[in-house]
Amino acid sequence: MKDSIYRGVMGEVPAFAFDEEVARVFPDMIERSVPGYQATLSAAGALAQKLAQSGDRIYELGCSRGAAILSMDRAIPSDLEVELIGVDRSQAMLDACHHDLIDSGVAQHHVSLLKQDIRSVEMNNARLIILNFTLQFIPIEDRLKLLSRALRALKPGGALLLSEKVRLADERIDDLCIDLHHDFKRSQGYSDLEIARKRDALVGVLVPEPIQAHKDRLSAAGFSASEVWYQAFNFCSLIALK
Ligand code: GEK
Numbered sequence: 001m002k003d004s005i006y007r008g009v010m011g012e013v014p015a016f017a018f019d020e021e022v023a024r025v026f027p028d029m030i031e032r033s034v035p036g037y038q039a040t041l042s043a044a045g046a047l048a049q050k051l052a053q054s055g056d057r058i059y060e061l062g063c064s065r066g067a068a069i070l071s072m073d074r075a076i077p078s079d080l081e082v083e084l085i086g087v088d089r090s091q092a093m094l095d096a097c098h099h100d101l102i103d104s105g106v107a108q109h110h111v112s113l114l115k116q117d118i119r120s121v122e123m124n125n126a127r128l129i130i131l132n133f134t135l136q137f138i139p140i141e142d143r144l145k146l147l148s149r150a151l152r153a154l155k156p157g158g159a160l161l162l163s164e165k166v167r168l169a170d171e172r173i174d175d176l177c178i179d180l181h182h183d184f185k186r187s188q189g190y191s192d193l194e195i196a197r198k199r200d201a202l203v204g205v206l207v208p209e210p211i212q213a214h215k216d217r218l219s220a221a222g223f224s225a226s227e228v229w230y231q232a233f234n235f236c237s238l239i240a241l242k
Pocket of ligand 1: 061066088117138
């Protein structure tokens with residue numbers, strides 16, 4: 001379904017929330033809003049294919065409608081016994097995810113969906129943890145604790161995929177990339193008004209940080225290495241190793 005949520009909003013724009021209306025249009029919304037989104041989904045699949053072994057768990061924290069889970073499910077050989085666990089606190093997203101992945105019978109591996117806050121979800125035996133554009137919605141003061149818990153949940157040799165909207169270190173290039181992102185959204189059919197309203201709705205909800213802040217935090221959490229493997233304007237994705 002096409003995202004036209006901010007076409008009709010008049011007056012003060014309410015804060016963005018992952019409610020039923022958003023869940024309904026989410027695949028279209030994220031595809032037309034996040035340059036490089038498909039590349040991050042492919043990377044989740046490629047990483048899962050490379051790293052997964054029987055007995056592993058793979059978590060997607062903030063799974064929305066499960067696009068990354070689906071990419072990993074397809075990429076992991078069917079003879080491996082791997083459990084894919086999606087966590088989200090939005091019931092509307094989880095209902096849609098359940099419909100897309102489980103009711104439809106497309107998943108070849110065991111998929112579990114948990115309605116929980118990712119800050120308190122229990123995780124263990126993980127080979128791979130995916131945070132695909134989710135950490136940006138967690139209050140900054142809670143981010144280190146979450147990453148430390150993710151590190152503890154990973155098996156030796158495990159990895160984290162962290163994709164985020166970021167602030168670029170150079171202010172002029174940051175401004176330029178924000179403009180280029182808005183051009184991207186325009187090219188995807190969003191109007192200037194829709195772009196402006198969505199931006200207002202996300203203030204204080206989606207809080208981007210500099211790439212170096214993410215790298216420093218991953219290191220503080222105990223990850224042995226992290227590198228940016230992909231960037232499109234002010235959207236970036238890192239791989240971190242236990
Ligand atoms: C994808 N990864 O398609 N606890 C649980 N879930 C949360 C929390 C929280 N504290 N905060 C936010 N979420 C997906 C896209 S969307 C990204 C992820 C975006 C959930 C929220 O309900 C939403 O489903 C998801 O994180 C973020 O690859 O909308 O830009």
